[in-house]
Amino acid sequence: MQIGTAAEASGVSAKMIRHYEAIGLISSGARRINGYRDYDSRDVHELRFIRSARDLGFSLDEIRTLLDLWRNKDRxxxxxxxxxxxxxxxxxxxxxxxxxxxxxxxxxxxxxxxxxxxxxxxxxxxxxxxxxxxx
Amino acid sequence: MQIGTAAEASGVSAKMIRHYEAIGLISSGARRINGYRDYDSRDVHELRFIRSARDLGFSLDEIRTLLDLWRNKDRxxxxxxxxxxxxxxxxxxxxxxxxxxxxxxxxxxxxxxxxxxxxxxxxxxxxxxxxxxxx
DNA sequence: TCAGCACCTTCCTACAATGGGAAGGTCAAG
DNA sequence: CTTGACCTTCCCATTGTAGGAAGGTGCTGA
CATH class of the missing domain: 1.20.5 (Single alpha-helices involved in coiled-coils or other helix-helix interfaces)
Incomplete structure (x- = not known):
């Protein structure tokens, strides 16, 4: 799906998704032939995680750590x-x-x-x- | 008095005093021959007003209005x-x-x-x- | 087939309030 | 005459988000 759809589905604006990618909070995922970013449901899930953490007032830096812990099954x-x-x-x-x-x-x-x-x-x-x- | 003294007396850092002047929150007052800013007790009083308002969480924009009201005796x-x-x-x-x-x-x-x-x-x-x- | 529109891209700017620091001028004490 | 503590201006960083410009892509309808 395109960034706009992922934005709508996750509650994170397209602007912010790009920003999170730019600061390395989320990975620079796949691009389509036309250069458009491409997202799947796992990406949306991750974005929703970020969104929830923001809603609870965690800073992006704290969220960076939380994401690491979330991804790491040996945590x-x-x-x-x-x-x-x-x-x-x-x-x-x-x-x-x-x-x-x-x-x-x-x-x-x-x-x-x-x-x-x-x-x-x-x-x-x-x-x-x-x-x-x-x- | 110099800016450092006014800063100490008011609880507003010299950096911030210059900033408040730059954005027009306080007037660009007198300068000495050497270019140093010069402050008197009224200035310090005003800075303390700003400081108190900041401590109460007022934004600089709100403080701009508060200062106008404070100065205006017909308020x-x-x-x-x-x-x-x-x-x-x-x-x-x-x-x-x-x-x-x-x-x-x-x-x-x-x-x-x-x-x-x-x-x-x-x-x-x-x-x-x-x-x-x-x- | 072309126009128009909705989408995407990157890059730059702004906000609010504050602090850090560089490069340089001034002044008093030793 | 040097040293140190001031002062000056100017630029940059922070945090999280948004706005907009300039340009590419791609679908839809006439």
Whole structure:
């Protein structure tokens, strides 16, 4: 099948499929006589794997490792577990960060009347006249 | 004061101060005879404002608007409130997304024994053999 | 048979925010 | 007069994705 069909079937855009090939995430597979890339269901399967991993927030570099492990039948499930656990920890850290931001914003929003008057605790907070959560 | 001092005082790196000037976020202020940028406490105050807003996750584009509102004494606190509320909603949406990812990851991690054996529900999940949370 | 359209190819550009580094100018202390 | 710590500009890299230009391919309908 052509790249467009593989894109549709996998949920990865044709643009991205070419990109993944360019950075060596997927192999430079077969070409037809006209130079068009040719894909089969295994390729689509792999693309879907990548797509799922992206949806879970794995970076392309992490996915590179995951793909290696996926292809390697002698792998250790410990390696996968470790990678995923580290990634989960990253996400949890990010959530905590965002929650801190959200809490501060909610506080500021609560204090700001939000009408036609110019005085605004949000701006005051940003300008450092109020307690602010650090980075 | 020189850029390095302003950087230290504001928590914004010299590199970023130059960048903010280049993109017009802050004005191209005075230069000394030798071509060095010169800053005063008002500049530092503005940089700290930017820094705080960045810490709260505002984009430089949003900060551009916030700075305009901050400088404009005839502003409407409603505008600030609206901008901040929208930003808070963005953050909350992002938190929900990350929490969904984390939940799926935790499920997969829970199912994966993570030892020397090769079979791994995490890889199976990514390859689509298990229920996965969509994007 | 040719026109048109949908597809494909490569290559370059952009985004957002930040950092790294090179090549060179400036200034104060020793 | 050298050394070192600043400063200047300019270019490049990052991460993941998209847009677009310029050109080739191939099917379909008139």
């Amino acid at each position: 250790n499930s410990r390696d996968v577990h470790q990678l995923a656990a580290r990634h989960l920890a990253d996400i949890e850290r990010k959530i905590v960060e965002l929650q801190a931001m959200a809490a501060t914003l909610r506080e500021l929003l609560h204090a700001c009347h939000g009408d036609a008057r110019p005085d605004c605790p949000i701006l005051a907070g940003l300008s450092g006249k109020t307690s602010m959560a650090g980075h | 409407n606190s409603r505008d600030v409130h609206q901008l901040a509320a929208r930003h808070l909603a963005d953050i909350e949406r992002k938190i929900v997304e990350l929490q969904a990812m984390a939940a799926t990851l935790r499920e997969l991690l829970h199912a994966c024994h993570g030892d020397a054996r090769p079979d791994c529900p995490i890889l199976a999940g990514l390859s689509g053999k298990t229920s996965m949370a969509g994007h």
